[in-house]
Amino acid sequence: MASNWLTVLSAGTRWFAPAIVIGMTVIAAFGGGTLAKWMRQPTHAIAVPTGVLPAELERWDRPDLTLLITGQQHGYLLPCGCSRPQVGGLERRYNFFQALSSRGWKTLPVDLGDISQMAGPVNLSNMQGLMKYRYSMQALKMLGYAAVGLGEYEGALPFFKALGEYALNEPSPRVVVANLNDADTQYPEQTARWQAANVEGSPWKVGITSVIGPSVGSKIKDPQVRLGSSRQALESVKTEMDNSKIEYRVLLYQGVFTRGAEGVPPVEAEAVARAFPEYQVVVALSEEDEPAGAPVRIRHSDGRETLVVRIGHKGKYVGVLGLYKGAAPGMPAHKYAIAQMSEDYLTPDNALAGNPVVKLMEAYSAELKRDGYLARYPQMVHPFQAAVPDASPTYVGSEKCKKCHASAFAVWKGSGHSHAWQTLADAKRPSNREHDPECIVCHTVGFGYKGGFIDAEKTATLKDVGCESCHGPSSEHLKNTSDETWLKLMNPWKVGMDNSPAAVASKQQKIDQFCQRCHDIDNDVTWTHKGFERKWPKIAHPTPESEKK
Ligand code: HEC
Ligand code: HEC
Ligand code: HEC
Ligand code: HEC
Secondary structure (H helix, E strand, C coil), rough: CCHHCCCEECCCCCCCCCCCCCEEEEEEEEECCEEEEEECCCCCCCCCCCCCCCCCHHHCCCCEEEEEEEECCCCCCCCCCCCCCCCCHHHHHHHHHHHHHHHCCHHHHHHECCCCCCCCCCCCCCCCCHHHHHHHHHHHHHCCEEEECCCHHHHHHHHHHHHHCCCCCCCCCCEEECCCCCCCHHHCCEEEEHHHHHHHHCCCCCEEEEEEHHHHHHHCCCCCCCCCCHHHHHHHHHHHHHHCCCCCCECCCCCEEECCCEEEEEEHHHHHHHHHHHHCCEEEECCCCCCCCEEEEECCCCHHHEEEEEECCCCEEEEEEECCCCCCHHHHHHEEEEEEEEECCCHHHHHHHCCCHHHHHHHHHHHHCCHHHHHHCCCCCHHHHCCCCCCCCCCCHHHHHCCCCCHHHHHHHCCCHHHHHHHHHHHCCCCCCCHHHHHHHEECCCCCCCCCCHHHHCCCHHHHHHHHHCCCCCCHHCCCCCCCHHHHHHHCCCCCCCCCHHHHHHHHHHHHHCCCCCEEEEECCCCCCHHHHHHHHHHHCCHHHHHCC
């Protein structure tokens, strides 16, 4: 994962506070008509970590124009802070962009789309999806994005809601899509077929368009959405761009790039990249979280070249495509690197006040609190409640277990699990995390289940990761502690008398899998490094002989 591009210079890191004002003229193209528009960056002085750039970029001559390429953010606004080091987030991206601009780089950010999420963590329903889309788009505006695509993820919101949530009221960043039929009538003025961007001081007039390929189109179930042929759309956009004297063309292609076998005609992104030498760069979907390193260079018979870039998922990386004036006027030379949004781009404490994305995230969690999102989530039937519907066990809280399971209780009390709610209440940047269901779901007992956590007042005994977070709702066990039905359900890991190494290993593997419901790849980034072996001993709580009846 860590290529040497990503090594960041740690020596000579300085923080200072330049006043940055970037002007970028953007001309929006609504099916041919043009409309001049200024995209303003904040005009106040901003302190940012201007000293840090990936080593690869430190070695580059300053490009004449730099495209900053992102996509497939999948709802990841900001690392949750559950473990370190986490990668990604819009705040760090802002600081990275500022670091480039403060060195005089002329930048043009574009995003492939799939900004929103399909579901919340631990399969929570997508209650926060639309709202997170709006906040992401607001952040992309602050970051100076010229154009953003639409994909399967926005299609699931669905499109009309996503566009109504942001683009209806706000033209920048412009949502571009060239093959969405009836866009002008269904979503009037909310999308454009393409977008021209003229970065002040850069030698090229850039045009950005996007199409939704057939494989993505087939996943968009909304009957209102009718997609036309990508090729026809790209043909006509090409002509429109020619008429507008566009010199450099960017295609955000909502579809994957797969190299077909020998003799098999290319499909999707590859087919389009081969068919349209006029598009100098094609951004395609990644199938994996981690980005492809180098772009694929497709050489056309007339000597032109199209670069295919894929940037991974969850906003962990930014693709940096440097353009340099080359021999032929319309054919700049390219350099490409990926920048990991590592902790190097954290906002220094003395710069927090000037960072608009920090404020935006604070507004996000404040809105969740104000609008009472915790109470909005439906409560599902827990598998135990479904298993024995007549009994319908509910949650009782960990204190109730202390009397009979004193030593298990003591282990739990001394573990991180016993203060997991307080951790959220104490969190800063943003605060109010204890009102965010997408945090609460792993930091309390039974959130989203009947009888589970609702909020700190209504369900005070269900704060924190309690006994019942792992053992399930236990009221029936309390009524009859020898009822085998509940003992079995509450300890599904038990292997009875079989102490063979195979049985023990298989049990441990099951428990390990179970821990990863919360200690997953995003939230506990070090679990893959012997997480179970390291962490289980800290919380293991076998019943001592003295406590057994
Ligand atoms: C999928 C489950 C899950 C979700 C969702 C989740 N957390 Fe966590 N969180 C964890 C786990 C697991 C740990 C403990 C990680 C470890 O063992 O290192 C943790 C630990 C933390 C810690 C403590 C870190 C420390 O240094 O002690 C903070 C702070 C935190 N989470 C904040 C959040 C916030 C804020 C959110 C919502 C944006 C959130 N969590 C959502 C599972 C989750
Ligand atoms: C009134 C006493 C009592 C209380 C209160 C109590 N338990 Fe138990 N628990 C028992 C007894 C007795 C057993 C069976 C012990 C044995 O087989 O060694 C048991 C067994 C268990 C087991 C092991 C099941 C198995 O078959 O391996 C779990 C898990 C458990 N309890 C969880 C809880 C939780 C969680 C709470 C609190 C919500 C709780 N208990 C409260 C008495 C109690
Ligand atoms: C319901 C979600 C959830 C489950 C399931 C869960 N954890 Fe945790 N775990 C957390 C959270 C949240 C924290 C962070 C607590 C804090 O500091 O706020 C945490 C913290 C911890 C810690 C303390 C942090 C550390 O690195 O020392 C250990 C140890 C731990 N978990 C082990 C486990 C093990 C082992 C399992 C599986 C048996 C497990 N957890 C299952 C949510 C969970
Ligand atoms: C993070 C998840 C988690 C939490 C929290 C947790 N347990 Fe457990 N517990 C387990 C697992 C996993 C096992 C099975 C361990 C095994 O069989 O080796 C277990 C086993 C048990 C057993 C059976 C022990 C034995 O000797 O067979 C009891 C009793 C128990 N837990 C009670 C509790 C009580 C009471 C609490 C709260 C004070 C609690 N547990 C909190 C995961 C958890």
